[in-house]
Amino acid sequence: MRSSGDTLGALLVQFALLSLLAFGGANAVVPEIHRQAVEVHRWTTDQDFTALFAIAQAAPGPNFMISTLIGWAAAGVPGALVATMAMCGPSCVVAYWGAKLWDRFRDTHWRRALASGLAPATVGLVAATFWLLAHAADANLKLALITAATAAVAYLTRLNPLWALAVAGGLGLLGFV
Amino acid sequence: MQPPFSPGSGRAPSALELFLAFLEVGLSGFGGVLPFARRALVERRAWLTEASFNETLALCQSLPGPNIVNLSVVVGSRFDGVRGAVASVAGLVLAPVAIIIALATLWRRFGTGGHVPGAMRGLAAAAAGLTGATALKMARPMIAGSPRVAGPLMGAAFVGVALLRWPLVWVLLAVAPVGVLLAWRTER
Numbered sequence: 001m002r003s004s005g006d007t008l009g010a011l012l013v014q015f016a017l018l019s020l021l022a023f024g025g026a027n028a029v030v031p032e033i034h035r036q037a038v039e040v041h042r043w044t045t046d047q048d049f050t051a052l053f054a055i056a057q058a059a060p061g062p063n064f065m066i067s068t069l070i071g072w073a074a075a076g077v078p079g080a081l082v083a084t085m086a087m088c089g090p091s092c093v094v095a096y097w098g099a100k101l102w103d104r105f106r107d108t109h110w111r112r113a114l115a116s117g118l119a120p121a122t123v124g125l126v127a128a129t130f131w132l133l134a135h136a137a138d139a140n141l142k143l144a145l146i147t148a149a150t151a152a153v154a155y156l157t158r159l160n161p162l163w164a165l166a167v168a169g170g171l172g173l174l175g176f177v
Numbered sequence: 178m179q180p181p182f183s184p185g186s187g188r189a190p191s192a193l194e195l196f197l198a199f200l201e202v203g204l205s206g207f208g209g210v211l212p213f214a215r216r217a218l219v220e221r222r223a224w225l226t227e228a229s230f231n232e233t234l235a236l237c238q239s240l241p242g243p244n245i246v247n248l249s250v251v252v253g254s255r256f257d258g259v260r261g262a263v264a265s266v267a268g269l270v271l272a273p274v275a276i277i278i279a280l281a282t283l284w285r286r287f288g289t290g291g292h293v294p295g296a297m298r299g300l301a302a303a304a305a306g307l308t309g310a311t312a313l314k315m316a317r318p319m320i321a322g323s324p325r326v327a328g329p330l331m332g333a334a335f336v337g338v339a340l341l342r343w344p345l346v347w348v349l350l351a352v353a354p355v356g357v358l359l360a361w362r363t364e365r
Contacts, residue, residue: 021345023353025244027308031338032345051288052281054300057307059280061203061273062210064243068274072281080278088270091242095250096262098240099233106232110361115239117357120319120327121349124334127312131339133305143302150306155313164303172299173292 007075008082010041015067015086022091024122026064030129033070043074050136058165064088142177184256187223192257192264198222199249199268210245218252225252245269326363330356 014036022029030053037043044052052069059065064087071083105111138144150164171177190198198217205213211234219230237247246266253265287293319327330352337348 017346020241021349022241022243023349024238025242027311029345030308031342035342035344050301050305051284051297054297054304055280055284056277057304058300059273059277060205061277062243062245062269064246065273065277068277069281072278077278080274084270084274088243088246088266091240091247092250092262092266095237095240095242095247096254096259098247099236099251099254102236113357113361115235117360118239118353120330120356121334121352123312123315123319123327124331124352125338125345126308126315127331127335128339130305130309130312131335133301133308137298137301137305139298143298146299146302147306147309150303151309151313152306154307154310161307164307165300168299168303169296170299172295172297175292175295177295177299177302 004075004078007043008078011071011074011079011083012086014041015071015083016090018067019087019090020094022064022087023118024125026062026066026087027129028122028125030066031125031132033066034132037070037074041074043070046136048073050133053133054137054165058162058169140177146171146177184229185219185223185226189256190222190224190261192253192260195253195256195261196264196268198224199253199265200272202245202249203269203271203273211248214245214248224256323363326356326359330359 018029018032021032034049038046038049049070052073053066056063056066056069065084067087068080068084072080075082102111134144134147138147146168150168153159153164154161202210202214202217205217215230218224219227225233233248233251234244237244237251240247246269249265249269250262253261253263255261257264284293284297288297316327316331319331334348334352337343337351338345
């Protein structure tokens with residue numbers, strides 16, 4: 001078994017890299033987090049990963065906190081703190097300097113091309129996140145129906161997403177799924 | 178040309194005020210906190226104008242990293258340099274991280290008892306659905322704008338990551354330059 005220092009080091013490297021690859025936000029790198037955490041490093045199982053993602057969605061706060069929970073699953077509270085800092089630190093430094101560059105180059109052609117050229121890949125990655133989560137979560141037809149109904153309600157209405165989570169969690173609590 | 182950053186009508190905040198404002202933002206948002214950031218910074222405190230908020234958001238969405246964390250860095254640094262940025266990020270992140278670690282610990286302690294696993298299965302299925310809706314909402318304006326460019330790029334990123342399970346860095350290195358090049362030629 002590897003020492004906890006090795007695990008913390010691996011968390012630091014993986015999430016620092018993901019921080020700089022997360023164009024379009026944290027949801028775009030969930031498939032890569034899954035690949036690293038479940039397949040490469042075996043920090044958690046496929047089933048626990050979906051449960052942790054659900055906790056991250058249901059808790060208040062920014063949606064990068066799936067990283068916090070993977071760190072927690074891998075190495076307890078120190079792991080959670082390392083993963084959080086690694087996920088936010090590098091991109092914070094980039095954002096600090098990026099804001100200064102943006103102010104200087106905001107009307108240039110290449111700045112606009114950079115922003116609109118990266119956007120479609122980001123959407124593809126969020127769709128990949130959906131695919132991965134649905135694949136792991138929808139173990140039976142009733143769960144697949146919950147996924148479909150939630151997607152439809154969230155896409156078509158402006159209802160607070162917390163209601164969908166509450167109803168789905170409630171159905172599960174009552175033993176329906 | 179309008180100035181690059183136009184503060185709102187409110188008084189410029191101190192580092193402590195930034196910390197408290199982002200503490201409120203971090204704790205009020207469920208499943209994404211951006212709408213709450215707009216409310217707190219533009220509507221309630223008038224630190225930024227609506228237009229300035231939108232442009233800052235666009236900047237933060239085109240930078241790598243969690244968008245709302247980027248937003249806290251950029252807004253904080255514009256008012257109070259590095260100190261403002263650190264205060265804003267700390268305000269945003271500390272309390273939610275403490276709460277989520279507590280929730281995860283409860284889940285590990287009690288998560289296998291009674292109907293809790295069922296509740297978690299339901300929650301996970303709904304969380305997947307929410308992510309699907311987010312992808313659809315993001316895709317709609319791009320498909321409507323330039324279907325022949327955006328469609329294949331989205332598809333390539335999806336297939337590479339979701340179906341072929343390639344490492345993200347390779348997929349991005351393949352898809353991103355093509356996207357930027359095409360945008361370079363079409364955007365004027």
